Amino acid sequence: MSRPTMAYVSPGPAGVLAPQWTLVAVAGCILIALFHLRLNIQKRRLLTSDILMCVNLVLCCYNVGIRY
Secondary structure, rough: OHHHHHOOOOOHHHHHHHHHHHHHHHHHHHHHHHHHHHHHHOOOOOOOHHHHHHHHHHHHHHHHHOOO
């Protein structure tokens, strides 16, 4: 006796893009909070790692936007 199989339904582009853009937005909010803390509250300058995080976020946006 065989077990019944469930059909797999693909989520489609909207079901994939919505979580990806949500994660990008959360990462952007974290970066804004980090920059506010470093520049305004601590009165320090940006580090190389901060610049690399910005570049990484831009590349992530490009990757999510160009894929679909």
